[in-house]
Amino acid sequence: MTLFHFFNCAILTFGPHAVYYSATPLSEYDTLGTSIKAAVVYLATALVKLVCLATFLKVSESDSFDPYQECLKALIGFIDVAGLYFALTQLTHRNISQNHKFQAVGLGWAFADSVLHRLAPLWVGARGLEFTWDYILQGLEANANLVLSISLAALGSLMWLRKNKPRTLIPIIYLCAGIVATMPSITSYMRRGLGWHLPKVVGFELFTSLAMALISWQLFAACQRPSA
């Protein structure tokens, strides 16, 4: 019975990634290699991030919100963006269109994130006898994260790969990318600075991820038009 619950939570956490891959043209163009490469880059980035966090951050005994520390953390969080830049520009891919490239990279990125951050707690927690909503919420969070990663990858590909984009849109693109990249810090602030509970935070994350996805989609479409 508890294995059943674990299975449910695993479906919620990792299912959307698989569905996204199989439902979109990604599967038709066989972009799995790109996704795996992106995942590897994510792992390397996570390692670098850990080293940075361990070097520059003090271990706080209390669970309180320290603005200075959080700023530092947000700065370190931008290593993610560097990793994504590397994944999008430096990695050689087979001849896939930009359109599919960012999706594959974003998908691999989000999947690696889910596996690294959520699989172990899920295995440990959801198989226990005790029932909590936490793991279901965590699964929803993974969904929001998938959407955010793909949005960030889309914005990244607009920033770094597309040369002839409309001038007026550039600040908006950078602003959106900035917002999406600082999302983890924002949620962390809500959880600890404002003391929000997990359901509220997850709801916020889902809402913002959908909003950001919609905005980046529109931006992407807007950049697509003149070139087309």
Place this chain on the structure above:
Amino acid sequence: MIMAPRKAREREMLVESMYSVIALLFVLVTCVELCDGATVVDVYRLIQYDMAGVPFGSRLASLNHHAASLHFSPHADLSRTVLMIPLRELNMSFVKEYIVERKPLGGLLFLLPQMFNLENKGGMRINHQDDGKEPLKDVLAELEQTLIHSNVPTCTLLQYPVYFAFENDNIHAVLTDIKKNDATGQPATATTGGYKFVVSAPEPKKVVSPTITNIQGWLAGQKTDDDASQLPTIAIVASYDTFGAAPALSVGSDSSGSGVVALLEVARLFSLLYSNPKTRGHYNLLFGLTSGGPYNYNGTRKWLRSFDQRLRESIDYAICLNGIGSWENDLWIHVSKPPENAYIKQIFEDFSSVAEELGFKVNLKHKKINISNPRVAWEHEQFSRLRVTAATLSEHSTAPELLERTGGLVDSRHFVNEAAVVRSVKLIAESLARHIYRHQGKNIQVFADNSSLEVNPSYIQSWLDVLSQTPRVAPFMLKDDPFVMALKKELEDHTDEVNLQRDVLDGMFTFYDSTRAMLNVYQVASVTFDLLLLLVLGSYLIVLFSFLVITTRGLDDLISLFRRPPSRKVKTA
């Protein structure tokens, strides 16, 4: 050319990180069993013992069932349910129905109010006067007796685990939830969710050859030069061990506890007198802390038999102390010899005259002993059986049944009054002093208040507190139990010579271990909930899939996906 090494490096990195992740996973998996309890409660198991081969008490220790409260629906099958019963809501008809008639249950968990908690020291004197504690005490006493041994001919053999726990906020929250669940009419089973109680305990094992330890202290009297014969001896005896429904909670503050405290204080007072040759009496004093009290004073018997003939004959009389911590105006002296006996008369006169001066009454009660009956109700009867004059000082007027009033759950510190113990000590010490120094009939207070020989209330209180926190069921005590060592050391401070006597507890009782455990309370989801969740998640993924296909490839693709799967390949090619 540059590509190849970079790829190799990447692969290496991947392998390395995978190793660390796998190692981390293993560490976490090993942690799983340790840290997954939601609420952990200390629980104390009902005693399990055999008496003359007949099994009594609860026979199981491990528990893994859903929980229900007393508001369960009347037709529910409770054979796989743990009933959680606060003592305040317990009615004896339920006990009669389920325990005496042995209806099937998954388990029982009794919640005791905090005032019975042996670790609860701070609060007890504050709410000493609260009402409603007496009924609770009576209910608990009746429950305990029912659980230990039933009055009906068939013995109570419970084929499910029975545990006791103390009420606290966590368990109250759980109970409220369970009640709410029960009120909706759905008993918690595997299909409706609720709480699950898990105690993982090994099968209870027999305690092999339980030992009892008697402690004996000797305070030698002053020999007069002209008298060559042996000095007479006065023995003061108290049994220190207990027996109760939950061995780990049987602290027996009154029964056995108050007697031990009084004995220690009397020993202390006389050690002060005997340390000075001028005030040393012409009597030897023998202090005995005996074990095995609940089992027909088995330890007392062993102790007496170990005496040599001369010592036994030198004992003038023995005073046994039993339950002198919660009386108001009357104390009882229980004797086995007829009251006309000269020694008995002497003892009674000593005691009653002192009691009169102290402002209360001492009554004499005579109960003949039947040698053929193995039951020994009072400790002095073991002396009487060996023709030693003895009496028991007690607040109870009637003799207890076997395993009754042996310091079980009810007998907590909450119900013991230090002032009563102090008065008892005064009575005992003063009457002994009158006998020893032949002051009978004279109104001399040896242990007057505000003198150097004053009875020390703080000494009594601190020892009472220690005793009220130490479970003392003899079979579950260690061989060199720290408590026994503490008693020995205390007696060593007050007497000349202290001996320990270890022996095996005699025959007809067999005890089983595992007296305390940890109860894990889990909030569990039902199977139907999980099924429903699966359904919701499945439809979510299907909707997501359809949405993605429609937005990225168009509706026609989605339809064609279902209509002609092989056509896709043709299309992409």
